[in-house]
Amino acid sequence: MSFDGYKHIIYEGDTVILYLTITQVYCIKAETKTVNKKGTVVENVFQTPYGALKCGELIGKYYGSKISLSKGWGYVLQPTPELWTITLPHRTQIIYTPDISMIILQLELCPGSTVVESGTGSGSLSHALIRAVKPHGHLYTFDFHEARADTALEEFRDHGLANYVTVNTRDVCENGFGDDLNYKADAVFLDLPHPWLAIPHALNVLKRTGGRLCSFSPCIEQVQRSCLMLLKLGFQEIQTVEVLQTQYGVHQRHLPVLNLDFLKNEKDGSEGEKKEREVQKVVTMIPPPSMPGHTGYLTFATLPPVWARNLQITLNQNDINEAD
């Protein structure tokens, strides 16, 4: 519930982030009781590598406080889209924070923007999109998998975000985004296996004044087909990027101090005093030994305002002909 703003105290039903170590972060519900797989109501206990946690005991505690476990301790944190992304229950492949930050920047989203997304998947990106556009903007998210769309809606409600998002069950490649959304969106985001089939429908939802589109695809062949479709429909500023997050190691090193005394000695012909090489302790950054793995390519494009589109289609057609 604190996804919709900062809170001091944990209330019954809140989604809380339990932070144990940098690789052991979990999302839990501050509820005394839960229903187990057999449908029986039981005490809500979360097992951690450092002992069991009775989730009901979190109610009334301050966010950020340290909590004791039988074999260690942890911290209870406010949920954020970033922490949700690393702890959410996966129902599909998801988009991670390095790509998400590039998507929000390049789609030029801000509070008040209207954004259309498909597919919803596990709702990882959706949480970040909602935070970027609320309180006056709106996210319209589409997935043709009914159970995924329903679960995402349940989570948005549970996190107090239902006012900022509309979840639709629909095949956007076959049926588009619906006439109600025509010319309403500032931006469209696609994470689909066949994005080029949804791009013509995206054209209908973007505002008459134009807008931005992004498509996430793991394979370069998907990117090629999407780019051709974007060109054909008059999009411009088409650009594909790959976000590779690189973490530099910070280390202390002993480096020899540069001593040019020998030059002076060479000049006056003397051998000079032989000195111990002086070393100095410095803090340096070291690139990682291996590069992070590929997630996907992000293709961005701008749809020009209606009055400029026909001209742009002609220009793009020349590009396609030249490439042929």
Ligand SMILES: C[S@@+](CC[C@H](N)C(=O)[O-])C[C@H]1O[C@@H](n2cnc3c(N)ncnc32)[C@H](O)[C@@H]1O
């Ligand atoms: C990789 S997941 C999206 C993950 C999401 N971006 C996230 O960060 O959690 C792709 C989703 O697109 C949905 N999908 C695939 N084709 C679709 C179509 N034609 N119309 C609507 N949804 C579709 C799938 O059901 C799946 O849930």
